[in-house]
Amino acid sequence: MSLTTFIQHILTGVSLGGAYALIAIGYTLVYGILLLINFAHSDIFMMAGYFMIFAMATMPWPIAIPVVIVATVILGVLIEKAAYKPLRSAPRMSIMISSIGVSYLLQNLATYLFSALPKGYPTIAPLKKVFQLGPVSASLVTFLTPVLTLILVFILMYLINHTKLGMAMRAVSKDYDTSKLMGIKINQIISLTFVIGSTMAAIGSILYFTDRMSVTPFSGTLPGLKCFVAAVLGGIGSVPGAVLGGFIIGISETFLTALGYSTYSDAFTFMLLILILIFRPTGLIGETVTDKV
Amino acid sequence: MTEQTLVPVLELKDITMQFGGVVAVDNLSLQVHRGEIVALIGPNGAGKTTAFNVVTGVYAPTNGQVQFKGQTIAENFPRGKMETLYAGQNKGVYTAKVWPTPDLITKKGIARTFQNIRLFKNMTVFENVLIAKHMNMKAGFFSAAFHLNGREEEQMRQESLKLLEMVNLLDLKDEIADNLPYGKQRRLEIARALATAPDLLLLDEPAAGMNPQETHALTAFIRQIKKDFDLTILMIEHHMNLVMDISDRIYVIDFGELIATGTPEQVQNDPAVIAAYLGVDE
């Protein structure tokens, strides 16, 4: 592998990793607070793709982007209110089944509304501008994705660590019942979690699809699962962990494909998950929790 | 309890249980002799339940040894990260690692109840008790699956029914466990533990949440099962009336450390105990 090819692969991997990281944040936040694998998150991401197609049909991109983010956030919060809130006291398995149900519903709804045929993703002209750095060529979005991801994560980390709401979020994820007793408005915090997660998914979706150019009702499934793995790999509940996991998976997947093992690139992700669960269930930078008997 | 029958059933030797930097049980040693009722008391968070969890195999002790009927059932010494973090005593005394899973401990003859009742809620009273018979089943998987062990199954059922009769729950046998009143649930949990045919019974706050009448009934119940099933009992309890009434000996721990031991009278007058319990006078 020549240096050029290597650099090109690194660029692809880092860019993919950045998009994964943004989606993984949604998983990690929700899991941290509700102990729920939000299977529907991948489909929120997919729906954001469709929102963009429709938004860009009628408005220029600088307006379309905020519209898409708002629409995605509304969808995310709505799902929480409709499908998870009524089950708050139910066993965890019920909530998980509910989230699978929502995922199933969104996929089928998208198939029904937009057909299973891939829809072309609109081009955001400045993002698609191709840069040529010596022999390496890539569009702006490829360079922008990891940078934007890191900026967003720093803002998010500031929010979580230095604001009152962020503190409340941390409290809820540490001890749900006690925080409730302490007068934290649990529902508000959960909604906030979904707002943040959906925002990140929407931005991630714009970056991801701009690079990949088409959306289908099942576009979200596999990236979604991989992002959950990324969240577990980094340590579920931890935002920096999710980002780290996202980048690791993005880069390793790219290199596996590059080396001719594209068959096993997905398999590898899950193998990684099983290994991490066996040897370090708390993830790379997660905290140890002891079960109380 | 008279002197000539002092056969140790359970012995904890220098047990230390440390979670990260937190020492939950610190160098605890205690003995329970055959036929005794021993109480383990102490303020909230003193490490009593943790000690139970070490005995029943839920946790591997960080350091120390547990012996049951003269046989080591758990032993460990600080290793890995704990080796540097270890804050307890007797480091280097124990060198073996013995940590059986809870089911093996139960098979050896130690049964327990839980602080917050852990019944099989959606199963009937009868099934709750019957499950305890599963571990001693002789039939293999296939003969059990094809119901070729009819006689054994029948025997398991008869034994369970008999047990339910002895603890006065027979009339409720088809009731779903979750639907029982609180006191009955406690009783069922004890019955379920008895169904494993233990030599030693560990009761974790059996009277928690009970009113004086219920507590009184419980006292009689514990006395009776001790007699009927020839048991040795180690219990954690906060109801001082019950403890003082029923125990042969008492161990008091605070912040994981043993602060006093002796008969109820001795413990009641111990200044260290009074200090630990100041304001919790019952």
Next chain:
Amino acid sequence: MKLNNKKTYPMLSIAALVVLAVLLILLEINKNTFGMAVSILQKSAILAIVAVSMNLLNGFTGLFSLGQAGFMAIGAYVTAIFSIPTETIDSVYYTGGLAPWLKAMKVGLDVLPGFLQISLGILAGGLVAAVFAALIGIPVLRLKSDYLAIATLGFSEIIRAIISSPQMDKITNGSYGLKNIPGFALGLDFLPAGIGTLLVPFSVAGLCIGFMVLVIRSSYGRAFMAIREDGVAAEAMGINLLKHKEISFIISSFFTAVAGGLLAMFMRSIEARTFQITLTYDILLIVVIGGLGSITGSILSAFLVTAAKEWWLRFFDTPLVIGGVTIPLFRTGFRMVIFSLLLMLVVLFFRRGLMGNREFAWADLLSWPRNLSKKASSGPKTGKGGKKND
């Protein structure tokens, strides 16, 4: 399962079985007229096996596994390799040919009648899946419910990736899939021609489900339920958690693979893409609608959901014209929207599904009219919410 004292009415059960058998045979004889019904019944019987296996694991043992599609794939591929007629094997593996050792095995097996070869294939498929389950169970079953779900789902994807990988071309025919798999009626030479299309899947389903019911009713079944109710307490009752979880996982995987083998025979040609995550979700839908923890619920639901999905509700997908006016909603995809809504409805409002954790009993059916009038007079008695098995 409660140890109730309800009368069992064995005569009624036998009568029902006889009626069922007669009905099936009648359908088979007239299968040219009832082609659709026959095909739906075949598929339902197959899915009923998977649904009950999934229920054994998810509903009775409380292990949330989402690896069904992977185990079905194993069963389907092993069965297919065993049962594709040896003389057509070269045309099926037209790109790379079958691995010599497998071909030798197939030639060797040809001394057996076709029917036995297929049975052997199904059994082998189940066993291979059981071995896989045993191996991955050791690390994976220690995980908590949701991690287990993701890990098994990941496992199922790994299986699919391996099957379609070029490296497996000589065994699984990689990207090209397998065809020429004999249907249910083939190989049963000793029966009148064509008989078996329904009898085979139904009797296999009967055997599989029957065995699982026996397991659930045995002491092991009680131990599974104890683990579901409270793992810590079960362990304190002397139940070896890992061993019992493994047993449950292995049995469930075995029968899931058997159903996969039957599915291969039903579909006649398979490829890795058949066994995607959506397949697992479809089965989950059946189990949830039937009621987690109810065998009869799963069976009932397998038949209802399959028939509704594949047959009765197909018109949702075609434009509906009433009196010259085209009803706007009806077009391709609407059917699946209805189904996902139905699932959400069950999850949110009827958490216990059709049967909850109860089982069908003649006594209930016989006293139903009476109970109904009693209920009507005393108002609805709300049961407890869903099972608590966290």
Next chain:
Amino acid sequence: MKKSLALLLVLTLMLALLAGCASTGNAGASDEKVIKIGVFEPVTGENGGGGFQEVLGMRYANTKVPTVDLGGVTYKIELVEVDNKSDKTEAVTAAQSLMSSKVAVVLGSYGSGVSIAAGEIFKENKIPAIGASCTNPQVTLGNDYYFRVCFLDPFQGTVMANFALESGAKNAAVITQLGDDYSSGLGNFFLKAYEEKGGTIVAQEQFQTNQTDFKAILTNVKAANPDFIFAPSSIATAPLLIKQARELGITATIAAGDTWENTSIIDNAGADAEGVVLSTFFDENDTANPVAAEFVKGFKEYLKANPDSLSKNGGEGVAAVSALGYDAYMSAIEAIKAAGKADPEAIREALTKVTYTGVTGSIAFDENGDAKKDMAYIKTIKDGKFQFLKTVKVG
């Protein structure tokens, strides 16, 4: 709340059942003489777009020849359409539902995988099937009841290999989709033919179904620096592959098989699609064949009359699969006429002997049931349109 919901649910189901019965009831009520022809095509799923174009060809054919006279009685030809959703599992039930509708002959399907899956059912029920554009050899191999009016993948692979070499490409890369028999098969046939004729394969890459990021494999392809990239794949994949290749600065000719002849590729890939080459069955501007000229004219008028069809077809272009759909329908009619009755077994017999001049050339079936064809059309994308480049014959 719960009770009323339950009631609602039951009511919906009942209504559904009633409607279901009603719709099937109507079909049997008329006493007109009818011959049913099954249309087994994907209208949704991965191949939904192409499948629909094929259906359009059949529907148009049905408007051209809506009846057939057998022994003095006029029979109405009724098309029974089912959607196999480009999915093998669905295909089995879809095929089964055709069988229970008592069709005399089946047309389809777009996508070889579903055809292979359903083939066994057609064979078992002894109903002949005529494939329009399923090019995989496995469809008809060992199945006496399956015929097809198009050429096969080995042929198509050879055609493209010839074309590549003729246009001076000495090095080629092959990109195929894992788990897809069309893509893997065609790629493989191209590879064999290309190497046999002296070309060098410099890169061989695979991607997974639903994969949308091809940068990693394309980077490898770029490093191998081929003159020609052969990437047979679905319509869904094509624009992504083309755009990402161009983005990475790959300038080699990108080529594929018949599936790529779909305007959605041009719509989605835009300027990047320029220069893409593909082989296909038919060219609408080929005026040499009068049947074709007439078909193109009529079909365009048919499209204009149905705005919905027109939009789903992606404009006025006449896709090769529409022409093949038309030919499949016409071969069926020829066979029914030759058989003299609507009996499936007789139709199958007749099909083995039918010769018919169709839109895509003369059609006669060989012993496998494949149309004997020796010519393919090569097209390229130029100025946002498919343009005829040349024809390639293989002896």
